[in-house]
Amino acid sequence: MTETGLTHLAAPAGVAPASGYAQVVVGTGRLVVLSGQVALDGRGELVGAGDPAAQTRQVFENLRRCLAAAGGTFADVAKLTYFVTDTGFLPVVREIRDRFVDTARPPASTAVQVAGLFRPELLLEVEALAVLPETPR
Template identity: 65%
Template structure:
């Protein structure tokens, strides 16, 4: 079954966001992807000290998790970014832009945190998606 997602960049009376949609909706099976960090398949940290390398690895891990649910980045309706420094957001956005169509940006939130669960980690991202039945 094909699913149709609707993206609203700026509802009436709401200032448009840069790099995200304020509202996304559709129908289908809900998929929640736990926060992913920059670990390779062996559990090793990729890109220690390098937010761009970590962001690319995180999006690769998200891609693999989405695939396990029969989904792709086209199905993502919401991303939540946890970063240890908001200065890492340009690197995160660049990695996102490599895998997500700019015309179909999901809703998103970005939160700066004091730390992630291991000190060498700079970025964690969780995703919500809708997949056709």
């Protein structure tokens, strides 16, 4: 285990990740489950109408704040799940995600295309599972 409580395992033979995520992440410690975050700011107002990059930045900033509230960081994230209204947004989502996560030890991830989110102008929602070290930092 690392100081984060996560171990990244090499992909099993013949099962290489498509791009930018870990196949297997094992954790010990305190599980933190983050509800899906969307591109709403602290006042509940939409950030980046029609702009997947701006919305992704706000989503990851919201995730960062949630992790911090639990005493964690993106280094503790074991899994991200993306719900996007268009899979064509995924390259920009990955580019922005890489500004927040350690690309040498990325979390496991799943991307799902959805018909829509709870507000029609939202383009993506991201939820996270994190494992904090057993002993708080």
